[in-house]
Amino acid sequence: MRMINKTLTGVAVVLGMTATTAVAQEFNLAFTPPLESHYGDGGKAFAETMAELSGGAITINLKPAGALGGERDVIEGLQIGTVDLAISSTGPIGNFVPDVYALDFPFLFKGYDQAHAVLDGPIGQGLLDEFQAHDLVGLAWGENGFRNVTNNTHPINTPADLAGLKLRTMENKVHIAAFEAAGAAPTPMSWTEVLTSLAQGTIDGQENPIPVLVANNMWEIQKYVTLTQHVYSPAVVVMSKGRWDGLTEEQQGWFVEAGIAAAAGTRATVAENEANGVALLRENGMDVVENVDKEAFAAAVQPAYEQYAVEMGVADLIKQIQDAQ
Ligand code: EAX
Numbered sequence: 614m615r616m617i618n619k620t621l622t623g624v625a626v627v628l629g630m631t632a633t634t635a636v637a638q639e640f641n642l643a644f645t646p647p648l649e650s651h652y653g654d655g656g657k658a659f660a661e662t663m664a665e666l667s668g669g670a671i672t673i674n675l676k677p678a679g680a681l682g683g684e685r686d687v688i689e690g691l692q693i694g695t696v697d698l699a700i701s702s703t704g705p706i707g708n709f710v711p712d713v714y715a716l717d718f719p720f721l722f723k724g725y726d727q728a729h730a731v732l733d734g735p736i737g738q739g740l741l742d743e744f745q746a747h748d749l750v751g752l753a754w755g756e757n758g759f760r761n762v763t764n765n766t767h768p769i770n771t772p773a774d775l776a777g778l779k780l781r782t783m784e785n786k787v788h789i790a791a792f793e794a795a796g797a798a799p800t801p802m803s804w805t806e807v808l809t810s811l812a813q814g815t816i817d818g819q820e821n822p823i824p825v826l827v828a829n830n831m832w833e834i835q836k837y838v839t840l841t842q843h844v845y846s847p848a849v850v851v852m853s854k855g856r857w858d859g860l861t862e863e864q865q866g867w868f869v870e871a872g873i874a875a876a877a878g879t880r881a882t883v884a885e886n887e888a889n890g891v892a893l894l895r896e897n898g899m900d901v902v903e904n905v906d907k908e909a910f911a912a913a914v915q916p917a918y919e920q921y922a923v924e925m926g927v928a929d930l931i932k933q934i935q936d937a938q
Contacts, residue, residue, distance in 0.1 A: 639672045640697035640856065643681040643690070645804040650828035651882035652700045652848060653677055655755050658878030659698070659850070662871040671867070673698070683803025685784055692748040694855040700875060702757045702846050704783030707925070710747050712740055713849075715927035715934065718918060719791050720911040722845035725759075725887075727938040729880070732847060736933055741849075750852040752872025755879035757846035758822025758887065763835040766817050768902050770839070772796065772913035781807050781819040787921050788820075788844065791914035811835060822846055823890035824883050832897035839902040840891070841910050850875045 642659060644652040653675070660673035681687055681696050685705040690696030692709070707714030715721075722728040731737060732754035741751030762769055764778055776796040782788040784801045792799040800816055810816045811834045818835065825831075826838065850872040857865060895901050922928040 637670055637672070639674055641674045641676050641681065642698040642700070643676040643687045643696050644700040645679045645684055645687075646677065646825060646828045648675065648677040650677070651756070651758070651824040651879045651886065653828075654882040655700050655848070655850070655875040655879035659700075659871045659875035662874040663867060666867040666870060667864070671864070673871075679803075679805040683805045685803060688749070688851070691851060691853040694853050696853060697856045698850070698852050700755055700848050700850050700879065702783065702848050704785045704788070704846065706849065707785060707787075709749065710740070710743050710751075711925060712743055712927060712930060714785075714787060714921070714925050715930040716740070716847055717785055717787050717844055718922070718927075718931060719787075719843045719914045720907065721931065721934060723938050725756075725845075725884075728756075728845045728847070731934055731937050734937070736930070736937060744849075744851060745854060748854040750854050750857045750868075752850040752852055752869055753876035755848040755850050755876035756883045757848040757879075758824050758883045759842035760820045760822050760844045760846050761826070761838055761840050761842060762818060762820045763826065763831060763838045763899075764818025765811070765814070765834075765836050768837050768839070768900055769841075770902055771906065772910050775913075779815075779817045781810065781816045787917050787925075790920050791843070791917040794916035794920075795910070795913040808834065820844075822883070822886075823894070824886040827886050827890045827893060830897070832894060832899045835899065837900045837902070838894060839905060841905055842907070843910055843914065848876075848879055 642656050644656060646652045656675045663671050663673050681690060684701045687696050687699045687701060688706060688709050691699060703713050703716050737754050744751035766778060769775060772795050778797045780792055780797045780799050782792060782799045782801050789799045789801055807819055852868060891901055922931055
């Protein structure tokens with residue numbers, strides 16, 4: 614009799630586990646650009662990959678256009694478990710995972726290929742691993758792109774043209790210091806406030822990659838863009854540690870694989886936007902300054918390194934990134 618009980622118990626446990634694995638689950642995935650954007654394409658790739666891997670048992674609900682708040686709010690939401698997943702630029706993330714600040718120093722990455730090689734190698738994986746100590750799980754490195762300056766006042770041809778411009782920056786101390794050193798008047802704010810502030814004229818300009826300009830029809834509220842490419846902006850695919858810990862090992866593997874697919878999705882759209890975006894900005898009336906003296910801009914923002922590389926403890930990491938290119 615005892616043997617039959619043991620067998621029945623065993624069967625019940627297996628059925629129970631199977632049932633747990635197959636129980637339908639839903640996760641939200643937040644990002645600040647519109648659905649039709651590089652982050653939206655990443656989110657769609659995540660959802661499609663997860664549907665396939667889980668046999669439809671896990672549904673990813675995309676929350677575009679800042680539906681769950683600005684990137685800083687979303688990262689805080691991931692930490693407390695009100696947000697499950699996000700695709701976020703690294704701008705505000707250094708406030709939560711300090712070493713990530715190293716990625717946002719101006720003119721650090723020489724180009725897209727170099728950025729991908731660093732982020733897809735041991736340096737990038739090492740940074741992703743650090744997220745777990747902060748109630749976050751870094752799944753993969755996606756991409757926002759090289760950032761450019763837009764404004765409504767005048768064309769920016771030299772760093773001196775930045776003087777006095779009220780430029781919105783992300784909530785990132787290095788970016789604020791960089792634009793202060795260059796003579797601008799940086800104003801940190803969440804992306805969710807930027808379009809309204811530009812339209813109302815409370816700020817003169819902002820800085821973002823071409824994919825963000827294209828996705829938000831930036832030509833409707835900004836006249837001038839200068840292709841400074843002053844910062845390479847990664848976009849991390851990140852998960853709430855609390856939600857991650859509730860997954861089976863197999864399911865965790867699915868989230869990593871879906872994160873990698875999302876990262877690839879963002880990069881593919883960034884490449885497309887970089888190839889076609891400048892023509893689109895011009896077709897829609899923007900005055901585009903393409904031939905930029907990057908050395909002059911790099912020199913103008915150099916004080917940000919002196920001010921923060923050592924203070925933030927990322928001087929060695931920055932040197933590793935420079936040596937790896
Ligand atoms: O992540 O806040 C920003 O300027 C970001 O580049 C944007 O939200 C896309």
